[in-house]
Amino acid sequence: MAGDGSVKLIDEKTGKRTDGRKFNELRPTKIEVGVLNNADGSALIYMGNNKILAAVYGPRELHPKHLALPDRALVQCYYRMSTFSVAERKSPAPSRREREISKVISDALNSVILTKDFPRTTIDIYIQVLQADGGTRCASLTAACTALADAGIPMRGIISGVAAGLVNDTVVLDLHDIEDQKGSGDIPIGYSATLDEISLLQLDGVFTIEQFEEAVKLAIEGAKQIYEIQKEALREKYAQIRAEFAGEPEEEEAEEEDTMEIVSQSLAESEASVDETAIDEAVASEETEEKKTGEKTTIEIEEVSEVEEVSEVEEVSEVEEVSEVETDEHQDLVSDIAEELNEELDEDEKELEKELNSLGTEKPEENDDTTTTNTTESEDDETEHEEINDLEE
Ligand code: CDP
Secondary structure, three states, rough: OOOOOOOOHHHHHHHOOOOOOOOOOOEEEEEEEEEOOOOOOOEEEEEEEEEEEEEEEEEEEEOOHHHHOOOOOEEEEEEOOOOOOOOOOOOOOOOOHHHHHHHHHHHHOOEEEEEHHHHEEEEEEEEEEEEEOOHHHHHHHHHHHHHHHOOOOEEEEOOOEEEEEEEEEEEEEOHHHHHHHHOOOEEEEEEEEEOOEEEEEEOOEEEOOHHHHHHHHHHHOOOOOOOOHHHHHHHHHHHHHHHHHHHHHHHHHHHHHHHHHHHHHHHHHHHHHHHHHHHHHHHHHHHHHHHHOOOOOHHHHHHHHHHOOOHHHHHHHHHHHHHHHHHHHHHHHHHHHHHHHHHHHHHHHHHHHHHHHHHHOOHHHHHHHHHHHHHHHHHHHHHHHHHHHHOOO
């Protein structure tokens, strides 16, 4: 609400305002993008002492469904001031002012969002004023549009919000709370620098035409500066993402190369240990065995060379020492059994020979049978041929 303008808010000598700014200066402004993980897009704006958070969800299904627009998306904006955002506790119930600001921001954003791309859906924008210090609707509009861009919602342009007002008959840019309360009036605007288009314009107080034109011109200049801050904030976030994406494959490749190197090194080491140490020790152990037993078994060395660890090699050589004694005993037993079997086989062979000889005397009879059958078969064939020849004739 504009005051009567009687309170001195501009120093006559220096021309500076109560916070030290010149008439055409913005408050220090900073925007952070992508501050909320659960939102599709988000932005946090610091504009002087204003701290405002905007979160965008959608395009998403609309509830209740009867509110859905058949040809475009519904843009719903919820501007809320936190109870702790102002010096005097604000009521948590949504006020008429909050509903009004929600509507004007929603209308402004509707003019740039390509709503026809998303029929029957809703794009929800939640604005929470954490700290208020005048000009919150403009800062909220800036934050909301930046959050929409962060959400990847297609838009014709980016809107930047800022107010210009009348303080001690001077047109000034970006009024803070005292100027807003005690000044003669303010004109909040929403302006798209790329489209050169005003999407929000309100007026509170009394302005001459010259003052109005000057105020709008000043606000547009301020909006252009804010647009640069929005762009920078969006660039910063996406530069980080790009760097992350660009960096990942290189890191992965480097990691893969490292692991491959480690694996190949360890393989080479293990091969070397198997080839050299294991075999050398195996051969050495064999040589010692040789000295003890005076025998050298090539099979044993082959078996040992396949064993990788030296401890295993030692175990194997121990086992073989024991098995050698056992095999000598077994060999004696096996040769005894073989001799017995051979004797039995010889006897069997002799018996078989006798049987064969006895059978050899009966062979002619068998041959007679076969010849008779053969003759009868040949006779049958002849008769068959005769019958066929008769039929053919
Ligand atoms: O914030 P903006 O200038 O866009 O809207 P306004 O209605 O002119 O509000 C002016 C300022 O009054 C706000 O920015 C707040 O700092 C302050 N205010 C307050 O102290 N308590 C309220 N319940 C509402 C507004």
